Amino acid sequence: MILVTGATGMLGAHFLLELTRKQQSVRAIYRSETKRDLVASFFAYHHAKDLFSNVEWISIALDHPQEVEEALEGIELVIHCAALISFDAKDEKKLFDTNVSLTRCLVDTLLVKPARLLYVSSVAALETEDPSYYGQTKYLGELEVFRGIQEGLEAHIVRPGVILSDFFWKSPSLSLFKLAFRLKHLCFEGETGFIAADDVVQCSLKLIDQKEVNDVTLVSHHMSYCELINTIREGVGKPLATKAFSKDKLLFLMRLTQFIKRLGFRRLVLSRGLIETLYTKTRYDSLDTYEVFSSIPQRDFKQFVKELAVTYKREKGILY
Numbered sequence: 001m002i003l004v005t006g007a008t009g010m011l012g013a014h015f016l017l018e019l020t021r022k023q024q025s026v027r028a029i030y031r032s033e034t035k036r037d038l039v040a041s042f043f044a045y046h047h048a049k050d051l052f053s054n055v056e057w058i059s060i061a062l063d064h065p066q067e068v069e070e071a072l073e074g075i076e077l078v079i080h081c082a083a084l085i086s087f088d089a090k091d092e093k094k095l096f097d098t099n100v101s102l103t104r105c106l107v108d109t110l111l112v113k114p115a116r117l118l119y120v121s122s123v124a125a126l127e128t129e130d131p132s133y134y135g136q137t138k139y140l141g142e143l144e145v146f147r148g149i150q151e152g153l154e155a156h157i158v159r160p161g162v163i164l165s166d167f168f169w170k171s172p173s174l175s176l177f178k179l180a181f182r183l184k185h186l187c188f189e190g191e192t193g194f195i196a197a198d199d200v201v202q203c204s205l206k207l208i209d210q211k212e213v214n215d216v217t218l219v220s221h222h223m224s225y226c227e228l229i230n231t232i233r234e235g236v237g238k239p240l241a242t243k244a245f246s247k248d249k250l251l252f253l254m255r256l257t258q259f260i261k262r263l264g265f266r267r268l269v270l271s272r273g274l275i276e277t278l279y280t281k282t283r284y285d286s287l288d289t290y291e292v293f294s295s296i297p298q299r300d301f302k303q304f305v306k307e308l309a310v311t312y313k314r315e316k317g318i319l320y
């Protein structure tokens with residue numbers, strides 16, 4: 001049996017769907033009924049309503065070793081997706097507690113009640129210059145896993161780039177679609193690696209059978225944010241964004257929104273960490289550099305983004 005943490009999130013739900021399609025028995029951890037219902041809707045959206053009932057759902061606190069130990073009963077593999085993704089300075093403690101402490105608790109428990117571990121990290125863990133706090137916590141999470149490996153844990157680490165998917169339009173990474181629809185002329189010059197959620201799942205499941213390779217980056221396509229925004233806009237026939245928004249202007253806007261927030265008017269949406277991300281150019285090893293993924297079909301990534309854009313437009317009813 002496979003245990004999935006963070007099963008109510010975008011990636012966790014994709015793991016559940018694929019594993020149940022493969023007739024694997026799966027136990028999934030959830031915190032709220034509402035989020036669990038969202039996963040039921042995701043299964044229905046993918047015409048897999050019946051498979052949802054094959055998932056055994058449990059609600060436990062991941063920072064409670066005894067509850068984690070109980071959840072590990074009969075488990076051979078843990079897919080650890082639970083994490084907080086945030087670039088907001090106010091979330092620093094929460095980021096540490098979620099991304100580091102929960103991973104530490106899981107690793108410690110796995111050392112007394114062994115099962116294999118697949119830890120979903122992020123390319124953000126590789127950031128060296130001016131790393132975001134989120135990136136630092138994902139890196140510290142990895143260190144917990146490497147410590148576990150030293151102590152005898154069998155584990156793999158995957159570091160996906162920005163993950164794209166349908167349905168979970170409120171997910172942090174999919175807010176790029178909202179941006180692309182909202183910002184008619186503006187885009188951002190930074191560049192990063194992207195991957196489809198389905199491909200993260202396929203590659204991860206391939207990796208866990210490997211003895212030689214422990215950790216990989218999962219990136220199928222590099223693009224600047226400008227390119228991504230324009231691929232989305234092209235997909236729905238919108239005029240392309242022609243002006244790269246300068247970092248200085250965005251930092252000014254951030255200070256302005258912070259000031260307005262202090263007056264109590266609106267929620268802070270811009271943070272320095274997010275801005276750094278939007279202006280950093282980074283390249284990673286892509287899928288085709290790994291022999292282990294050679295049997296996974298490469299997708300036309302730009303076409304995939306355009307199709308997502310059409311779906312986003314249809315489902316959000318955002319038309320200009």
Ligand SMILES: NC(=O)c1ccc[n+]([C@@H]2O[C@H](COP(=O)([O-])OP(=O)(O)OC[C@H]3O[C@@H](n4cnc5c(N)ncnc54)[C@H](OP(=O)(O)O)[C@@H]3O)[C@@H](O)[C@H]2O)c1
Binds near residue numbers: 008011031120172
């Ligand atoms: N999205 C990306 O672009 C991206 C890129 C690279 C790596 N990753 C990594 O991929 C993994 C999954 O990301 P995602 O996009 O699926 O994120 P997501 O949609 O935000 O889902 C996060 C999941 O973690 C759970 N969670 C958060 N805090 C928790 C806590 N304290 N205790 C228990 N569960 C908790 C959430 O539960 P609730 O539903 O109850 O909140 C949710 O199920 C994360 O490790 C993330 O760092 C994501």
